[in-house]
Amino acid sequence: MRTPLPPLLSFSTPKKIMTLILKQKKLTWWQKLYVPEILRGMLITGRHLVKNLANPSRMKTFAWPEVKKPIDEGYRSEHRLMLRDDDTVRCTACMLCATACPAKCIHITAGEGDHPEAEKFATAYTIDMLRCIYCGFCVEACPCDAIRMDTQKPVEANYKREDFIKDIYYLTHNHGDKSPYSIARYP
Ligand code: SF4
Ligand code: SF4
Numbered sequence: 001m002r003t004p005l006p007p008l009l010s011f012s013t014p015k016k017i018m019t020l021i022l023k024q025k026k027l028t029w030w031q032k033l034y035v036p037e038i039l040r041g042m043l044i045t046g047r048h049l050v051k052n053l054a055n056p057s058r059m060k061t062f063a064w065p066e067v068k069k070p071i072d073e074g075y076r077s078e079h080r081l082m083l084r085d086d087d088t089v090r091c092t093a094c095m096l097c098a099t100a101c102p103a104k105c106i107h108i109t110a111g112e113g114d115h116p117e118a119e120k121f122a123t124a125y126t127i128d129m130l131r132c133i134y135c136g137f138c139v140e141a142c143p144c145d146a147i148r149m150d151t152q153k154p155v156e157a158n159y160k161r162e163d164f165i166k167d168i169y170y171l172t173h174n175h176g177d178k179s180p181y182s183i184a185r186y187p
Contacts (some may be wrong), residue, residue, distance in 0.1 A: 079151070
């Protein structure tokens with residue numbers, strides 16, 4: 001005798017769902033006045049104000065933009081192009097950074113040169129900072145330490161889109177108080 005096949009669909013009885021009804025706490029007439037609570041809040045604010053004025057060094061806030069918040073050394077910030085000791089641009093237009101860039105925001109034009117260290121150099125080098133995701137892949141890909149992201153300048157605000165396109169002139173002068181001359185990481 002053939003054994004009956006199991007049913008294709010099986011229905012189980014739905015489990016009971018627990019519902020928790022929370023009752024809203026009623027405000028007392030004193031709380032409904034609101035004014036005492038406002039005064040209490042102002043008292044706390046005033047207490048912090050007096051404490052900070054008495055001891056400004058303990059203040060948790062910065063007087064930005066006059067005082068800038070310190071940025072960690074390893075923070076990936078705006079790019080700069082490094083120079084050789086003879087003030088020529090270290091970039092050899094090998095395109096490795098542009099190839100590694102996931103945002104495709106680096107555009108380089110190569111030119112021929114007669115420098116003893118490289119026969120090619122970048123005649124144009126632009127980074128579209130609106131597309132850049134600050135991943136640092138370009139820095140990692142560069143074989144001659146020509147590009148760095150150690151300016152400690154975070155994403156800046158601008159009024160025009162064109163101001164976010166950083167050209168070779170900007171990038172080779174974007175050194176702040178750091179040296180524009182590089183010590184190659186891979187001598
Ligand atoms: S930081 Fe990343 S996204 Fe920005 S230019 Fe370099 S590789 Fe491209
Ligand atoms: S910055 Fe470095 S990786 Fe990019 S093109 Fe110049 S030499 Fe090559």
